[in-house]
Amino acid sequence: MAEVQTVRGPIDAAELGVTLVHEHLCARDEGVRFQFPQMLVSGGDPVREVDDAGAEGLALESARAMVERGVRTICDPAAMFLGRDVRLMRRVSEATGLNVVAATGIYTYDHLPTALVTRDADAIADLYVHDIDRGIQGTDARAAFIKCAADAPGITENVEKLHRAAARASLRTGVPIMAHTHPASGTGLRQLEIFAEEGVDLTTVQLAHTGDTTDLDYIERVLDRGAYIGMDRFGLEMYLPFDQRIDTVVALLERGYADRMMLSADYCATLDWFPLELEKQMLAAGAAVDWSSTIVHDKVLPALRERGLTEAQERTLLVENPARWLTGS
Numbered sequence: 001m002a003e004v005q006t007v008r009g010p011i012d013a014a015e016l017g018v019t020l021v022h023e024h025l026c027a028r029d030e031g032v033r034f035q036f037p038q039m040l041v042s043g044g045d046p047v048r049e050v051d052d053a054g055a056e057g058l059a060l061e062s063a064r065a066m067v068e069r070g071v072r073t074i075c076d077p078a079a080m081f082l083g084r085d086v087r088l089m090r091r092v093s094e095a096t097g098l099n100v101v102a103a104t105g106i107y108t109y110d111h112l113p114t115a116l117v118t119r120d121a122d123a124i125a126d127l128y129v130h131d132i133d134r135g136i137q138g139t140d141a142r143a144a145f146i147k148c149a150a151d152a153p154g155i156t157e158n159v160e161k162l163h164r165a166a167a168r169a170s171l172r173t174g175v176p177i178m179a180h181t182h183p184a185s186g187t188g189l190r191q192l193e194i195f196a197e198e199g200v201d202l203t204t205v206q207l208a209h210t211g212d213t214t215d216l217d218y219i220e221r222v223l224d225r226g227a228y229i230g231m232d233r234f235g236l237e238m239y240l241p242f243d244q245r246i247d248t249v250v251a252l253l254e255r256g257y258a259d260r261m262m263l264s265a266d267y268c269a270t271l272d273w274f275p276l277e278l279e280k281q282m283l284a285a286g287a288a289v290d291w292s293s294t295i296v297h298d299k300v301l302p303a304l305r306e307r308g309l310t311e312a313q314e315r316t317l318l319v320e321n322p323a324r325w326l327t328g329s
Contacts, residue, residue, distance in 0.1 A: 002327040005132075005144040006073075006099045007090040013329075016099065017072030019322035022178075022208055022232040022264035023293055025059040025076055025092055025100070028083035028272040039275075043268040044292060047279050050270060056088060058269040062293040063096040069297040073099035075322070077178055077208070079147040080106040083272075086136040101326065104131035105147030105166060107180065110156045121164040128169035144326060146170055149180035150187040155194070163191060167198035176204040176325050178230075183213035192225045202226040204328050206262065212239045214248050216255075223260050228325050232264035234300050235291030238282070242289065246300070250307045258313045262321050263300060267293045 003010040032039055042048050042058055050058065066074065078084040086102055093100045105128060106116070116124065131143040148166040150159050163179070170177050177195065181188040188207045195205055203226045210219055211231035222229060231249050233239055252261060274282065282288070290299055301314065323329075 002329060004101060004323075004326045005142040007086055007093050007102050007141040008099075011099060013323045013327045015072070016319070016323050016326070018070050018318045019073040019075065020066065020071055020264045020293075020296060020318075021075045021206070021262045021322050021325070022077060022230055022266050023062075023066075023074040024078055024082070024266070024268040025062065025089060026055050026083055026085060026270050027078060027268035028270065029081055030083050032272055033083055039272050040270050041272065041274065041276050041279055043271050045283070047276065047283060049276055055270045056091070059088065059092050060095055062267065062269040063092050063098045065292075065294050067096050067098050069294055071098065071297070073101060073322070075101045075103070075145065075178070075326075077103045077145075077147045079103050080108075082107045084136070086139055086141045090139070090141060101144045102136060102141060103145050103147040103178065104128045104136065104143035104169075106162050107147060107149045108158065108162070109149060109151040109153050110158050112158050117158070121161045121168060124162065124165035125168040125172065128165065129172055132169065132173045132175055143175070145175050146177045147180070148177065150191055151180065151182040152185055154185060154187060155190050160194060163194045164198055167195050167200045170200055170204065171198070174328060176206065176328060178206045178208055181207045181209050183210060183215065183218060186218065188218075188222050189225075192222065192227055196225075201328075203228075204325070206230055206325055208232055209239075209266070211245050211248060214240070214244050216248070216251060219248070219252065220255075223257055228260050228262060228321065230264060231261050233266045234263075235265055235267070235288055235295045237289050238287040242299070246303050246307065249304060253309065253313060258316045259321065261317055262325070263296050263317050265291065265293065265295045267291060267295070269293070
């Protein structure tokens with residue numbers, strides 16, 4: 001099998017094993033981290049403010065819990081504006097044995113700093129290619145996929161530029177693309193159109209958060225284009241309740257789409273999006289229930305097995321599909 005880059009170096013794709021394709025060891029804006037480092041809150045229970053050392057401790061705790069449940073690899077899609085820290089990823093990987101596959105890219109729904117507003121898609125693609133071919137943040141840890149995003153604001157001029165940059169870097173390097181989507185706005189189909197216009201093989205694209213909708217017609221239109229879909233926010237009730245997520249996965253399994261889906265939780269061991277008291281209020285109101293790095297194994301798989309998930313399908317969702325997506329095979 002082909003090799004896949006991890007933060008500790010390349011491994012054979014056969015060594016990836018059980019893989020969660022969308023988990024964050026830490027999620028924070030790097031500008032906020034540099035200027036106001038106290039604005040960081042734990043992603044789990046109990047919710048509390050943490051410093052850098054505490055954040056790393058929570059990342060280690062999250063990684064160890066996954067390893068204990070048989071997870072061998074995660075893809076961490078932290079990119080610019082999500083606080084990508086490849087040195088942290090490497091320390092966690094070395095300490096726990098968890099393979100961590102890092103991304104390049106820019107996570108934004110529109111905003112870009114002047115330094116990127118003044119550069120075109122080809123110049124931004126060059127930045128991504130550097131991370132893929134040479135290394136991230138001055139290290140020799142190389143990116144293995146490209147992250148981009150579109151959300152409720154839609155495909156703005158800046159967002160389109162970043163999608164075209166992702167496509168061009170993918171074509172130059174052969175690495176796949178993960179696109180954050182907003183199913184309620186139907187962004188996924190337009191995102192795929194942009195990639196197709198740039199000449200990307202859509203079977204190398206994963207549309208994250210497709211599991212945020214129960215609209216099977218929309219999902220099948222995405223699948224008909226050949227893309228993988230991320231059913232990757234289990235526990236985040238604020239986007240869709242758990243039972244509806246399970247129903248959607250089961251319906252798609254029954255329609256024969258096991259080979260196009262991947263499971264994950266989009267768990268963030270730490271997050272700076274909300275102030276402490278607001279996060280406590282959101283959790284008390286049920287915005288997230290049992291959201292953790294272990295929810296796939298502790299809750300999702302048992303629920304799916306009760307609904308008929310076979311061992312072969314489970315292996316397809318958690319082992320075969322991630323390896324195929326990462327290697328383009």
